[in-house]
Every structure is written in structure tokens, then in C-alpha cells.
Amino acid sequence: MNGSQPISAAAIRFRDAQIEMAHGAGGKASRRLIEGLIAPILYQGVSRTLSDAAHVDVGGHRMAITTDGFVVSPLRFPGGSIGELAVNGTVNDLAVSGARAEILAVTLVLEAGLETRVLEAEMRAMAQAAQRAGVLVAAGDTKVVEHGKADKMYISTTGIGRAIPGVCVDPASIRPGDKILLSGPIGDHGITILLARGELDLAADLRSDTRSVLPLVEAVAAACGSAIRWMRDPTRGGVATSLNEVALDCRLGVVLEEERIPIRDEVRGACELLGLDPLHIANEGQFLAIVGAGEAARALSALRACAGGESSAMIGEVCDEPGGTVLVSTRYGGTRVVDMLVGDPLPRIC
Amino acid sequence: MKFVDEFREPHLITKAAEEIRRLADPKHHYRIMEVCGGHTHAIYRFGLKDILPENIELIHGPGCPVCVLPMGRIDDGLAIADDPNVIFAAFGDMMRVPGTQGSPLEHKARGKDVRIVYSPTDAIKLAQTNPEKHVVFFAIGFETTAPSTALTLLRAKSLGLKNFSVFCNHVTIIPAIRAILDSPDMRLDAFIGPGHCSTVIGCRPYEWIAQDQRKPIVVCGFEPLDLLQSIVMLLRQLRDGEAKVENQYKRVVPWEGNRAALKAMAQVFELRPYFEWRGLGFISQSALQIRKEFAAWNSEQRFTVPGVRVTDPKAAQCGEVLKGVLKPEQCKLFGKECSPEHPVGALMVSSEGSCAAYYNYQHRRALVPLTMSLSA
Numbered sequence: 001m002n003g004s005q006p007i008s009a010a011a012i013r014f015r016d017a018q019i020e021m022a023h024g025a026g027g028k029a030s031r032r033l034i035e036g037l038i039a040p041i042l043y044q045g046v047s048r049t050l051s052d053a054a055h056v057d058v059g060g061h062r063m064a065i066t067t068d069g070f071v072v073s074p075l076r077f078p079g080g081s082i083g084e085l086a087v088n089g090t091v092n093d094l095a096v097s098g099a100r101a102e103i104l105a106v107t108l109v110l111e112a113g114l115e116t117r118v119l120e121a122e123m124r125a126m127a128q129a130a131q132r133a134g135v136l137v138a139a140g141d142t143k144v145v146e147h148g149k150a151d152k153m154y155i156s157t158t159g160i161g162r163a164i165p166g167v168c169v170d171p172a173s174i175r176p177g178d179k180i181l182l183s184g185p186i187g188d189h190g191i192t193i194l195l196a197r198g199e200l201d202l203a204a205d206l207r208s209d210t211r212s213v214l215p216l217v218e219a220v221a222a223a224c225g226s227a228i229r230w231m232r233d234p235t236r237g238g239v240a241t242s243l244n245e246v247a248l249d250c251r252l253g254v255v256l257e258e259e260r261i262p263i264r265d266e267v268r269g270a271c272e273l274l275g276l277d278p279l280h281i282a283n284e285g286q287f288l289a290i291v292g293a294g295e296a297a298r299a300l301s302a303l304r305a306c307a308g309g310e311s312s313a314m315i316g317e318v319c320d321e322p323g324g325t326v327l328v329s330t331r332y333g334g335t336r337v338v339d340m341l342v343g344d345p346l347p348r349i350c
Numbered sequence: 351m352k353f354v355d356e357f358r359e360p361h362l363i364t365k366a367a368e369e370i371r372r373l374a375d376p377k378h379h380y381r382i383m384e385v386c387g388g389h390t391h392a393i394y395r396f397g398l399k400d401i402l403p404e405n406i407e408l409i410h411g412p413g414c415p416v417c418v419l420p421m422g423r424i425d426d427g428l429a430i431a432d433d434p435n436v437i438f439a440a441f442g443d444m445m446r447v448p449g450t451q452g453s454p455l456e457h458k459a460r461g462k463d464v465r466i467v468y469s470p471t472d473a474i475k476l477a478q479t480n481p482e483k484h485v486v487f488f489a490i491g492f493e494t495t496a497p498s499t500a501l502t503l504l505r506a507k508s509l510g511l512k513n514f515s516v517f518c519n520h521v522t523i524i525p526a527i528r529a530i531l532d533s534p535d536m537r538l539d540a541f542i543g544p545g546h547c548s549t550v551i552g553c554r555p556y557e558w559i560a561q562d563q564r565k566p567i568v569v570c571g572f573e574p575l576d577l578l579q580s581i582v583m584l585l586r587q588l589r590d591g592e593a594k595v596e597n598q599y600k601r602v603v604p605w606e607g608n609r610a611a612l613k614a615m616a617q618v619f620e621l622r623p624y625f626e627w628r629g630l631g632f633i634s635q636s637a638l639q640i641r642k643e644f645a646a647w648n649s650e651q652r653f654t655v656p657g658v659r660v661t662d663p664k665a666a667q668c669g670e671v672l673k674g675v676l677k678p679e680q681c682k683l684f685g686k687e688c689s690p691e692h693p694v695g696a697l698m699v700s701s702e703g704s705c706a707a708y709y710n711y712q713h714r715r716a717l718v719p720l721t722m723s724l725s726a
Contacts (some may be wrong), residue, residue: 020459028691200468232573272354275701332363332574334397336711342690 007270026236026282027341031245045203052232053097055163062163064099067088069156075118077196078208079188082155083125085284088210089157089235091133095214096231097289098169098221104130104205105132107156113147122153123278133212135159164218166225171249174229178318179296181289183216184209184311186239187267190281195270200333202273204266209285216309220289223302233287237341240279242288243326244340254326256316256338279328280341290318353601357573358396366578367401373585379539380406381537382584385527386544387414387702388572394711396574401495406581409536409674410704411545412526412630415491416443417672417696417703419519420628424449427488427517428457433653437463439473439478448709450660470502470516477506477514481716484513486649489520496520496638500618503640504593506647517649518640521625523541523547523553525636529627531563535675540584542577543569545599550615552607556595561624564593569682571599583651618644628662628696629669669694671704678708685709 014036023030053066070086088175091101098166106126110119188209195202200222215235220228230250233240239261243254263278271278296314303312326338374380384390390410393399399408414416428449431438438454445466458464463483467473470487477485489499499516506514523544530536543556548569559567563705565571566587570580580598595605618641625637640648649655661669665683670676678684678697688694690706697703 020456020461022455022691199472268354271353272351330397331358331360332367332396332401334400336395336397339690339710 012037013040022342024236024314025341027241028282028339029318029342030210030237031340035160040176046302051097051169052093053099053161055097055099064094064097064161064163065158066097067091067156067158068093069154071151071154072193073151074193074196075122075152077208078192080210080284081122081125082153083122084129085208085210086155086157087126087129087135088212088284089233090157091135091212092233092284092287094159094161095212095217096169096233098167098217098228098231099163099319100214100218101133101135101159101161103136103138103160105141105158106137107158108138108142109150109154109156110142110144111147111150111152112144112154114121119153126155128213129212130291133214134231137190164221164225167221167228168226169228170229171230171246174246174250174252174290174318175292176252176318176320177293178229178290179208179293179314180243180256180318181220181291181300181303181314182239182262182313182315183286183288183309185262185264186234186283186286187263187271187278187281189284190238191267191270193282194274200274202270206264206266206270209283211285211308212214215288216303216306216312217287219302219306220291220299224291224295224298225338227292227299228289229292230290231287234283236282238278238282239288240277240326240338241340244324244338247326248288250318251323253319253322254316255319255335256326256328258328260313260315261329262311262313277338279338293317354573354617357571357575359575363401363578363684366582369582370406370578370585371403373582374403374406375587375589376403378405378681378691380539380564380585380588381409382406382542382581383409383411383530383536383538384538384570384577385411385413385523386542386547387417387700387704387707388546389542389544389570389577390414390704391707392572392574392577393703394707396577398574398577399712401578402581408542409538410671410678410707411541411674412530412627412672413492413523413547414672414697414702415703416447416493416700417519417667417668418521418526418627418629419490419696420626421449421624421660422656422658423519424454425451425660426657427486427519427536428452428462429656430452430486430517430649430653431457431462431464433484435484437476437483437485438488439465439467439476439485441468441490442466443700443702444488444490446693447696448693448699451454470499471505474502474505474509474511474514477511478509481513482594484515484652486653487516488512489518491545492521492523492544493550493615493625496619497550497608497614500611500614503618503644503647504614507644509562511647514649515649515652518619518638520619520638521627522621522638523551525633526627526630527556527559528632529633529636530673531559531565533673533675536673538565538674539588540565540687541566541567542580542584543567543595545569545571545576545603548597548599548603548607550611553595553597553603553605554607560593566593566596568596568598569603571602601692626659629672640678663694666695668705671697678705681705 619638
């Protein structure tokens, strides 16, 4: 990297006067902020692909590094908690970049007044998740801010991993005809959190899907590693946003078949009531993969044979046109465009 | 999922689509207006346009409560929100609607206390848990949401709640339809009648459309099969030279409406002499105001609002789109200066706005030969 190179004013395209919640919601606004302000300054004009983790060569070994911040409210929710998310989220970002997490560093930002038992519970949740994912928490830092200056606790985790041999994800390698695989039902996490906030007077038997997807990624890698073109864990912004990003990156189209997308009735029901699109809802334990058409069936059987991958599905394919766009074909032969999430998903009134 | 899947059965959809093809006279170009924004949304979301024959044109009507609100009212509401003692509560739909100085969401980011509520009664809870603050509920909607605001005001009164008031922007559907029919540039064949709103007002208020204007109208549900079946019913009426009010949404809409809801509305609200609608201008007796007996809970009585008329940005053609004169993509700003991320007009914001629906579901769409073989 050439540090002395001046950053051209043209590279900074972000013009919003202030940061809004939407800039953190994982959709269009987030992408504009990162590509228009953060990356041009920090990367100093060096062009890099923005993906879940960066792969670097360290002494002849291909290593991967990523970092992620967790600010979920409430801290605990059915199926998981912030501590568990903080480990799985980073393990998953590495996994979908084609790397196995080895080491984690943890930063805690705590609000004065946080009960010790709450912190202890989250540390135990982190330790258990780390053990399950086979990753070592090797370093950390703790900061405390005044009461009211943070919402109980924030966690940031940085993960270092080793590249999984034979796997090389690159949106540029995607070809028309490639198939899109999804590891399981969508929307569980986002809807669970929405309901756990208790603002909706809605109840459903739902749990967050937070988990490490590494075993599933490794199963596909073992079956047909070289056929994997791209992977992503569709967290904030959901499946729609992840697929729109890849469609823009590879300038090809994506067509999904609505009825093949696995989704629980509880999630569908909540989305119907609230006017949300499940394709925009966050997941914390799923991943999307684009694989070469010839190997897709093998990849899908490998996923389905893996514990936790039973409901994986082939949900669509890559096509020439319309480039940069995600389409969904409905069950009756109609189609609609599915755009990236704009802002936070807000329930409608009627 | 019960009450949903039955109305999305592919073979029933195909049958209804075939029936429409049989009924539609290939020599006639049908212009059918769906009044309600919820229908517009469903039409795009389910890709129904692809299933309909080309000579059936669906025109989007004015039934999107967020869209018809002129910018001046949003500014008035946000002027109240500027009071540091106020918690400003509104439905999620309102949050991104632009006022002159930004949307409620932008006001929130600047430190104003703006909250999303899912029901007006949540705003009452806010008032009870924040006794040192005054909670203002920004009420919007047609007769669909007006009863819940009415019940909320009745409750506020019975609780003797002193720190709660409603900024009322409720409008009524019939004058809007009348304004559309009075518009000289509209040549409509028939109406798909609003579903949710009719659960409250029933079907009788539409009778003049059939009797005086000789236009068929079918009150319709929001699932794909509801919409297709309503189009079948309208085409049958047109074929037979009839004009009547029919109720396709019988599972929800009683012919006489919801008496309890209407009673609560009558107790709390009266007609405003006139109200400004975006695109349609001032329409007399087209909106609701809070009765004197509830003045203590009327934000317009408790706060001074600027009450300034704000015209829409010149280039924006929201009014023409709202009236159905222009299609969303025919507006000069569509997809350029105006997009869901940077909305110039409310039609690009609300999930029921036709511009947002068109942008989200149709924009950039090209015909794709769907020859996928996913049966792995």
C-alpha cells in the first residue's frame, strides 16, 4: 500500500450530512457509507474487493482476518445472546470467505451500572460458543463508559483464520447458470429479535438461528471446494441484500424461485402481519453459496447430509440479464424485483 | 398458513387468470382503478401484472394514507416534535416521509424524541410511563385506522391522562374517490374497492359510484386470488352492462360495516370543513377533526403549529401519480432524484405508495426467460 498517495476528493462520494440509523442497517445506505467514505480513506486509493474477510499472505500461509461489532438489544433472546452472536458472527464471516477461524480477540464496551451477573452470563456464552466453533479467544480489551452513554454492553470481535485449502471465493468467477444454495430457513433471527423487544404484542415459538456455519461450509468444501464461486452469511439486510451485492459485484442477474426458499410459518406469519419481506430479515446462522451448475447437486447433498443442513435448498440461479438485479419468480409465473434493504425494516400501519 | 395459503394456490390463480382472459374483450382497453395502496403493493409483490392480459390496465388510486398527506402537515407535526418536552409517536410508515426539514427519522437522529409505535394505545403507554413528558400521537389513515385513534382518545379521556394528545390527520375515502371521478382526464371503467377501509364503513357508501356514475365497484381482499377474482367480477359486470357494488371480501367486510367502530368514530370525530390532500388539493368535508369535548387531547389545540402550506418540489409529479394520471415511471424524478433511499415525495416512501411499489418490485425489470432447472 502506498501511504503517501493523496486521496482524491472524487473518491469520497458520501454526501449525507450526518449518520442515520439506516447507515448501520446493512442495506444500501451502509454500502454507500463504506464505499463512499470509509474505504476510500482507509484503503488510501488501493482498490480492494469489499467482502466478509480479507485474505492475506503471511509467510507463505494464506490467512484471513475480519472484525465485527455487536450491539443487539435485548442482550438475551430466545435461542441466543449477544455473547454467542459475537463469536458466531465472526467465525461465520471467516467461514464464508473460505477460512476456518483459529483465534479471536474481543473488545468489550460496558455501560457503568451493568450488572456483573449479566456480564458473567455473556462471557460464559462466548466461551461456550468459542468451544463449539473450535476457536481460541486469545486477546481482549475492556472499556467502561458512563451510564447512558452505551446500551448495557457492546462487543467487538476480531477473528483470524486459515484459508480452507481448495476454496477460492471470488465474485468475478461467477458465470450464468451457476446455482444458488441456501443453508436453511430464513428470517428466524430478525423476527425473534423483533418479537423479543416486546413492542409488538406478538408471540411466536421462534428462536434465533445463531450458530457457526463452519461445519456446513466445510462439508460443501469437502464435496466440491473448487466449484464454490462465492459465499455470504446474509445477516443484516437479509438474503435480498447479500444477493443484490453479489449481483452488482459480478454484473450478472440472480433469479430466485420463491417457493424454494425455506421459511418457517412463524416467520412468514410475522412478516405478513408487519408488512416485511422475509428476504430482508437478518439471519445469524445461515449462508448462501453460489456454485458451478455441474457441482450444485453434489454440494446440496453434502449440505443436507451435514447436521443442521437438512433443510438446505437450491433457491435460484445466476443469469445474464438483467445485470445487477435480483428477481424472484412467484408461484404463479409472475416476477418481481427484490432490491437491497433501504433503511431499517419498519412495520407498516395497515 | 391459514387464511393466506388458500388465496395463493397456484392452480386457483391460473384458473382465475384463464377466466379473466375469457371475459376480457380483446377489442376493449380496460382501465380499472385499485383505490387502495395495499392493493397496489399486492399487485406488484405477487407479479400479477404478468398474469393479466395486456388490455387490462390497472391504475393506482389515492388510497395511501401517508402519500396523500401534504408536506405542510408533516412540518406541523415535526414542529411539535421540536418541543424538548414532547415525545413524538408515529407509525413506522411515517418515519421516512420527508418534511421540509427532513423526515421524522432524521429528526430522531438529530436528538428529537421520536418513537415508532405499532398501535395508538402504545402511545398511551408511553404517556403513562413518561409522566414528565407530553406524548403526541401523529394519527394518519383512512377509516381503517381512525377507529383505533377514536378508542385511544376515549381511553385517554376516561383515564384523565393529562400528558397525551393526538395530532389528527385522518381522512375519509369517499371524497377522494369523488375527486378522482370529477377529474376530467380520468376515463375509468371500474373500481377495485378498498378492503381494510370497508371493514369499517361497509359497502353502502359506494352505492353512488354504481348508481350515479355507472361504474362497477368490487370491494376486494389483498391476496392474489382476491384481486383476480375481483377483476373477474368487474369484467362480468362490464360484459353484462351492469354497474353494482359487489363484495368479494365477504370473509372480512360486512355489508353494513362495523357499527361499534363507526360509533366510536362519531363520538370522537367530526368532519373538517376542508382539508388539503397532496395532488388533489383542498377537498371539503374530506377529513376528520377531534370534537370539542376532546379538545384537551387535541394537539392542534394544545400546541401552536406553523400551519404553513408547503408545495411539493416543483419537478415532482406526486399529484399526477396519486390521481392515476401518470404512472410512477412517467414522473421526471422517478428513479433519479427520487428513490426509496432519497425520497422526494411520500409515494416513494410508504410501502403502499405506488412509486415505492413500482421501484421495489418492477424497476430495472426485464423479461427473463425462466427456464431454470433446480430439481437437483
